[in-house]
Amino acid sequence: MVLEHQNQPLVYKEVSIPKPGQGEVQIKVIACGICRTDLHVIDGELTQPKLPLIPGHEIIGKITGIGAVVESLKIDDLVGVPWLGYTCGKCKFCKLDKENLCENARFTGYTIDGGYAEYTVVDARYCFLLSDKYDNPASAPLLCAGLIGFRSYHMIGDKAKNIGMYGFGAAAHILIQIAKAQNKKVFAFTRDNDSKSQSFAQDLGAFWVGGSSDSPPEKLDAAIIFAPAGELIPKALQDIDKGGMVICGGIHMSEIPAFSYDLLWEERVLKSVANLTRQDGLDFFELLKSIPVTTQTEFFPLIRANEAIEKLRKGQIRGAAVLVMHQE
Ligand SMILES: [Zn+2]
Numbered sequence: 672m673v674l675e676h677q678n679q680p681l682v683y684k685e686v687s688i689p690k691p692g693q694g695e696v697q698i699k700v701i702a703c704g705i706c707r708t709d710l711h712v713i714d715g716e717l718t719q720p721k722l723p724l725i726p727g728h729e730i731i732g733k734i735t736g737i738g739a740v741v742e743s744l745k746i747d748d749l750v751g752v753p754w755l756g757y758t759c760g761k762c763k764f765c766k767l768d769k770e771n772l773c774e775n776a777r778f779t780g781y782t783i784d785g786g787y788a789e790y791t792v793v794d795a796r797y798c799f800l801l802s803d804k805y806d807n808p809a810s811a812p813l814l815c816a817g818l819i820g821f822r823s824y825h826m827i828g829d830k831a832k833n834i835g836m837y838g839f840g841a842a843a844h845i846l847i848q849i850a851k852a853q854n855k856k857v858f859a860f861t862r863d864n865d866s867k868s869q870s871f872a873q874d875l876g877a878f879w880v881g882g883s884s885d886s887p888p889e890k891l892d893a894a895i896i897f898a899p900a901g902e903l904i905p906k907a908l909q910d911i912d913k914g915g916m917v918i919c920g921g922i923h924m925s926e927i928p929a930f931s932y933d934l935l936w937e938e939r940v941l942k943s944v945a946n947l948t949r950q951d952g953l954d955f956f957e958l959l960k961s962i963p964v965t966t967q968t969e970f971f972p973l974i975r976a977n978e979a980i981e982k983l984r985k986g987q988i989r990g991a992a993v994l995v996m997h998q999e
């Protein structure tokens with residue numbers, strides 16, 4: 672499924688199977704999750720995609736080809752491919768161990784072709800070798816929704832007890848399982864009057880659920896915003912206690928309305944999460960050894976990608992949407 676021009680539906684077409692170059696592996700895609708970032712790419716809110724582009728950066732697949740000098744992976748290995756597809760290792764940020772901020776980074780499904788396809792080719796250093804228990808299309812959302820949720824959660828520190836999650840979709844439904852296992856109280860905020868998402872959050876053990884304009888019954892220690900709505904920033908600042916933190920987990924948000932300094936006063940912190948590091952991936956999959964999470968997914972065949980994207984755009988997906996490749 673190819674994005675030829677932004678703001679247009681993807682086009683289903685035959686392309687040649689990509690061959691792995693030096694340092695690369697060829698992957699037969701099992702499934703690829705649809706992330707909200709893909710919507711921002713398709714809808715033109717992220718302005719620098721390669722075009723034409725095969726989107727998708729929540730890839731589960733098996734290695735079918737190995738390029739020169741790759742020694743870390745072999746044919747038939749199960750791998751996961753995330754958003755971060757390449758970093759330079761030389762810039763100021765790479766040298767500070769902040770490769771997520773690399774000046775020359777490349778991103779899967781944005782500046783590199785991604786996983787809305789039967790085959791893809793990736794730099795072997797940026798995919799994760801996975802155990803067989805992830806050999807299932809339902810694992811795909813772990814590669815971004817899971818990872819970015821984890822990075823956001825890690826950022827608030829382990830002392831935060833009352834945690835607000837704003838936007839209860841793919842990322843939050845994974846993260847709540849980790850937070851619950853660590854005895855946190857989760858306050859889930861959905862679109863106002865979205866009773867389906869609220870009951871979903873309740874089923875997953877949220878301490879409290881409500882609409883985004885409702886006030887939580889207790890002050891929050893931290894808030895993580897997954898919905899791309901700028902007006903949630905002053906709202907979340909209002910909901911957190913002194914010294915609390917608001918983390919914005921998305922790559923794009925609508926404009927933030929002006930707000931009074933009182934909301935930030937008393938050492939409240941507002942911070943964004945950008946991309947991920949490879950270490951995040953290693954830490955995340957290590958954590959999942961002791962905290963098993965189950966993803967709730969809606970599967971679509973690749974050819975129905977546009978329909979799946981539209982459902983996600985309208986907030987009609989419970990959990991995560993995943994494109995499943997045809998397996999002969
Ligand atoms: Zn760099």
Ligand SMILES: [Zn+2]
Nearest residue numbers: 706708815816
């Ligand atoms: Zn993503």
